Amino acid sequence: MNDPGKEISRLAFDERGADYLLAVREEYGNAGPAFVAKGEDVGDIRTDIPYQLVTILRKIYPYMEDGKIAVVIRRCEEKALNELIKRGIIDGDRIIRIGLACSEGQIEACRCTDPVPSCVDIGSPGKGWNEDQLSKELSAMSSEERLDFWVAQFRKCNKCYACSTNCPVCVCDHCVLEECTFVAEKGIPPGMAFHLIRAYHLSDKCTECGECERSCPAHIPLLTFRKMTNRDMKDLYGYESGDTETVSPLLTTLEGDLLEEEED
Amino acid sequence: MQRVGVFVCHCGHNIGSVVDVEKVVEYAKQLENVAVADHNLYSCSEEGLGSIKKSIRENKLDVVVVAACTPRTHEPLFRRACEQAGVNKYLFEFVNIREHCSWIHAKEKEAATEKAKRLIAMGVAKASLLTPQKEGEASVIPVAAVIGGGIAGLTAAASLVSQGIETHVIEKEARLGGLLNNISVIGPEFVETEPLIRRLKEDLERSPQAHIHLESRIVELGGFIGNFDIKIAEGAKTTDFKVGAIIVATGGRELEPTNVYGFGKIPTVITQMELEKRLAGGAAPSSAIFIQCVECRQPGREYCSRICCNVTLKNALRIIRSNPNARVTVLHRDIMSYGTTAERLYREASESGVSFMRYGLESPPKISEKEDGASVEVFDETLNENIGISGEIVVLATPIISQEGTAETAKLLKVPADKNGFFLEAHVKLRPVEFATDGVFICGSARWPSHVTECIAQGLAAAAKAAIPIRGGKVVIEAITAEVDVERCAACGNCVLACPYEAIEMTVIDGKRCAKVNEAQCKGCGTCVAACPNDAMQQKGFTTRQLGAMIDALIKNCKEEAVE
């Protein structure tokens, strides 16, 4: 592919009438999110560095009263965006999506199972992994071993909140984990409650973009935990986050599938 | 910090005999924020309440914790006492150490005392975080609705109308009267039913206040006490109207026996209703056998349907009166003719030749068909012999069972029904004609099989209970509704979808998207609180910090215990 940046800016501004473009750009040797207005120089756009642009989009969106914004989004970001649209936090019409298919290496890094965006504009679609190796091992373990594993992992956490800050779907400004209502120990590490509450909150939102794992300085395999929780959600209610219609099963009634009264 | 007063009750014997009340009071004294701890023999008595009020004033208490019986009976009583002593009635916490401790751990006094301490510690933890609340008020629409046009419903409606209250009667059949339409005379004084129903119907038809809806069913029902809106399907069209109170008088129906005693196979085996028709036509048989307790007072349907004995006595006497040398036999397991007139009916029946034979549950009568009727063989317990009797007809006294469609009505009205399908009243002894849900009342056989006189009495009672809020004009709403902390709300929309009553909507308050609760519609269930990820939604009286504190108190207690 010749310079992806050009292609992206063409698609965004010329073809799809965006007023702004949000993409990852490399400047002076380090890559970061760039917010380019129409007509400005797009610069050296990198498509091989995994960066959660939807989180940035969510943060700047309230301040952009008008204008359409184009975003370079991979499949997981597209799903995260859908979750935000579904909750009315972002108005879908103002967003123009530029689909980026993940490279093999990236798919492997994220052990991603669903790497191809709905419309592929850049990059060639690769094949998703079917199973995350660690979660397979974990589910083979007995619950004591699993507990020891996670206690060991969570003991490394020093409550820097990187995971929740960078997470596209973690929308609360005042996160309940910052107070001691539920996370009792004030000290570091914050104890199991911190992570379990976060897992529960994200159970109907997380799109497995892996940003939390990537941004965790203690390298706690948070993505694995997210994947296991999402698999539970799928087993229990056949729900996968990432589309703009299905309401989270935690909020709906039992509808048809009434829990048959366990006759004891 | 809040000055908390803890009052532990002996409840006479019930708590005092299991929980060491003095030790619990000592423990409560050293709990955080507890200014004073005391105990008395009967806190719910005037003397008990008096001592609590005195202690509130003397020790200038902010919050009161009472450890006694279940809050479901005495919470209003103690809240009013706190109010009278100058403490906001919501700065009060009830700890149940009777039904949830002394009564269920009667044999483990030591463990029960420890548990009482922990429960009180949790109660005090929550009490310290309680904040004063103010009750809401709602106006009451001066209109009542009566569901069911049987004798109970008609009496209630007639009474409401004659008190000047506009009333809708909703009857699913094409004519009013319910069960009494196919019963011509009722015991024990053999009163004609037709004039009774006709007079009640005329009272209603004459009055402009009464609206009778025949062949109509409720399809939708919403709102709450004082402001119910009802949509009914009346024949083809649907009408809806708003009412302040609802009286359920859907009545009961006679059980069709299912292949027992040859019913359905032997033509001469009939039910009481069938007999009523025949007797109304004047055709009295020359001999009859009544079998009581058919398909009831047995495993599967344990209850006694209260009225079938008296119906049998009445019908037996009608047979004898119209055909003096008729031979009537009643096979029974107990004759339930309680009261004055019913017992005299029983005497008169036995004096005019009706013979009563007692059979056991394990040895029911055996029926075999004969050409001119049926013959019954029964093992008479007293004579210890099998006795054969023959009768032109065999009448099965089957019980009154719940009206069909009770489940739907219950769901519509959001009121409970027991395992037999009869509605569950608020308190079996002291609030027999009210539901736990405010503004909804119950009378007649829908609550429990009742004689006509009892249905009428309950109809009047339900009318009185419905008239109270309507005459009062306003109704007080419990202050346990949800409220949003606009600052914290991230407008994630969870609460809007979670609320069973759609009482929450997303709005914009000074530029910020956030959720808003419609206080009048919110019933205070707290579903939204649990759906809210970041504690923006709180339920008055059950805030996350209060319940969190209770959990902390338990955790702290268990840790201490583990250390011991």
Next chain:
Amino acid sequence: MKENVVVIGAGIAGIQASLDLADMGFSVHLIEKTPSIGGHMAQLDKTFPTNDCSMCILSPKMIMCAEHENITLHTYSEVDSIAGDFPRFKVGIREKARYIDLNRCTGCGDCVAKCPSKVPSEFEEGLSIRKAIYLPFPQAVPRKMTIDAENCRKIKDNKCGVCLKVCQAGAVDYDQKGRIVELDAAVIVIATGFDLMDATALPQFGYGICKDVVSSMQFERILSASGPTGGHLVRPSDDKEPVNLAFVQCVGSRDAKNHLYCSSVCCMYATKESILATEHAPDVKITIFYMDMRAVGKGFQEFVQRAKKSHGVRYVRSRPAKVQQANGDNGVLVSYETPGMTGEPVSEEYDMLILCPALLPSSSTREIAKMLDMELDDDGFFRTPDIRYPTDSSKKGILICGFSGAPMDIPDSVSQASGVAARTAELLSGGDR
């Protein structure tokens, strides 16, 4: 101006009627013969079928009654005269002298401790004593003392006077006189309830002859934690815990020589008392002699099944004819015919016997009926001529509820009491049908 309604009798029916009438906005005058409202329900320990503690569900209503701004209590008072007719009755209430200043008395009880003269307590059915100055029961409403003139040495023969000295509140006033209060009332509600038949009229049951034969109300008091034995199940003759005890039903009821009617509630309270007895004394064995086990209300059959299955209560369908003293002066010998097959006379020995006497219309029912020449039916209950109005008596404007109309249990009394409120509203809103 709120119309006045006079309610005579402050048992559960009178209390409920007053509360509903007051909630409807009528001004209620509740007249009670004894010093405290509550009636017989206050004497009960528990109520069937849920075994709720009776006082726990009654005292809130008593307190609401005392505090309701539309209700005026006239306790220790009787109806002196009733004149006029609906809707302008003239009611004379004779408030008997209590010799206590109600505003000052706090019910502290110091006087009771010092009072020398002991009297058998009516509330405890004679099982324990009260003093001449007394509070009928701990949860009494109003919580004020009363001096019983016949037994007070000071009032009778001008001796003693210790209660005056002891009372810090200065509430004792020996020369207080009773007074007649005249009031006009639009409607009169009669809720005079029942009296327990005196079982000494049936000597064959040994009541008053054998010490260990008690009435059901006495047994209720024995079971009650605030009762004479503090809730310990002991028998009167030697205060020992009985090993086997028996209930006899229909004593005086369903009896052509005494009262033909069935008092409706004895089957159920006997079952309740037997369940309670097994709780107080786990290894007691209980027999109930009955005619028909009339468990007709909600949850009643299950209640009886529970008594049979998990409390081991033995139900014998037979009516004992003779009760004699067993050996010495405790325990009794009960002779009855074994039901069913054998059918031979048997006499068994029981440590304690509980009689369930007939529940009669109360003496005040008769007095008021005479005063207003109202019709009574042949069992002595008020006649209710029109089936459409079960709470209307034979005189217009005079309504009845509870046991004075017919034998019934607490829920039915409460329903009728509310029914009275509806009828009052109907009568007074002119829309009478």
Next chain:
Amino acid sequence: MTDFKPSILAFCCNWCSYAGADLAGVSRLQMPPNVHVIRVMCSASVKPEYVIKAVTQGIDGVLVLGCHIGDCHYLTGNHRTAKRIPLLQKILDEAGIDSRRIKLDWVSAAEGEKYQKVVTEFVEEIRRLGPNPLREVRF
């Protein structure tokens, strides 16, 4: 170990399971004294965060008791509970906390015996599972 006294938290909804617990009390149904009831208006108001907080800080078992489906005083409140608690159990399981420490059940106002059965069986289950492993784990 025999003298392990489990500490158990129970959330009971005011209209059904709390009333069922009262009925169990009124009927004097004896049960082990390790269960501490917190009265909430509806089982749906029980935040999973409470359960996580309790379990992660040493409480041996949490019972959530609501009205039978269809009986809920607030219509479909208990439907949400019926969705949340199973997911919560799975998450805890993933983290290695035995999901049998959390139990969801329905007890109506008339089911004193069922309340006794649920409580007694749950205490036995927790006793079998042993103390909550997170008690000693010091973070």
Next chain:
Amino acid sequence: MTDDNFEPNIIAFTCTWCGYPSANLAGVNKIDYPANVKIIRVMCSGSVDPAVVMQALERGADGIIIIGCLIDNCHYVEGNKNAEERADRLKRLLNVLGLDSKRIRTEWINASERVKFANAMREFVDEIRELGPAPHIPAPKRKELTSEEIKKEISRIIEDTGAFDCVECGKCTSVCPVARFDTEFAPRTIVLRSMEGITDNLANDKDIWTCSTCEMCNSMCPYKVNYSGFIQGLRGTAMQLSNSPVCSQGGLIQSAIRIMAGADLKQNRLDWVTEDLEIAEKGDVFYFVGCLPHFDAIFADREYLELTRTAQSAVKLMNAAGIKPAVSNEERCCGHDLVWSGDEENFLKLMDKNLELVKNSGAKKVVFTCPECIRTFEMDYKDFAEDIDFEIVHISDLLVQLIDEGKLSLPSMADEIIATYHDSCRLGRHMGIYDSPRSLIESAGMKLVEMENTREKSACCGVSAWLSCNSAAMRMQLERLEEAKKTGAEVMLTFCPKCRIHLSCAANEELPFDRERVNIITKDLTVALAELLEGK
């Protein structure tokens, strides 16, 4: 008055050891004797039951001769002595009945004295021919009742006695003195069986006869079922189905009563009237004596009973109060025992005769000492007859009235004796007379000690109408005597001759325990009061 071709019908009871062989020898030796004699062989003359003799007379025999061994060499030691003694008592009874005592004869003949046998026969036949025929009472006709008629009859009885009201509560059985000892008998079951229409076993139901009709059950029944009336009715119907009772004394008294009902006899009932007693043919007050003389005859072996003294005392007391009571020799048995054993037909005959008697005497008041007689007049006569216009009063009420009116004053007893009073069921529960006997005892200066079961609860003497005498009756009698003894009283007073007979019968028996426990004498209250007059 014998018509000339009357051939007497003679029965000869011959004992096997002497009587019968002597007859054989007479036969062998062809010594003839009149053919009227029919010989019945018995083992011993002592085994001849007086009741059999009486029934023979009733059914058609004109004379009975009992032939036993010579005195002192009876094969069974004393058989013949007993026979002699019984024959005497029987003769006395016949005399009172107005049948000539010569109709019964005993002969002691050695086995070889064949001539003596034949002569005795011939002599006896002539003598009886001289006397003429004895009155023959035909056996009562049995109406053939179909089961439908029985059912109708029984439901009529149920209707009259209110038995429909029975709620099977068991009070009657639990107080029934008979049921306590005889587990087969349960009043409730009898009522229920008839109510259920089970009447097929009525023909051979023995239970209905064991009821002592003491009406303890009536007093206890909460629904006022007249149980004894029910049994009376059932017994009447049972008799129709030839279900006859086993009577005590072998039915001797029943057949004597039937004779009184059927035959017009020249009775000598007034032998007890001594000179000092003033009685009259007619008068305002008629004293109905009852069968005291007959019982004195039958129970002559129990001298201390002295039943006729009651009659004498009654007249003495009345004379002392200035009353000359009319007493009639034509008096018949009041019929109590027949009405209670279901023989309604003969009962009505007796009733008519007695009512006729009272009407002829012009009496406005009939006085009774015997509780059974007064009960029969008060209840059964008034039930069956309409025209009863005279007042029926018991001696106790009469005496109390006389004392109140000052017409009679009884000196009180010198040394006070302790006495207890037995309420006979007929006087007490049936008639409700409890207080006058007691006030009489008190005014007589005796110290009255009440038994534990007294007044309505008074225990029964076990037998009524000579029907239910069995082991249960025996235990009842012993229990009653023991109860009386326990009160420490020296004497048990009562008005009922039957109670005294039955209680005395118990006292004679071999007792399995120390006799002292039941050793108390019974005395008739009328006699005791009369003795006061004589300063005893």
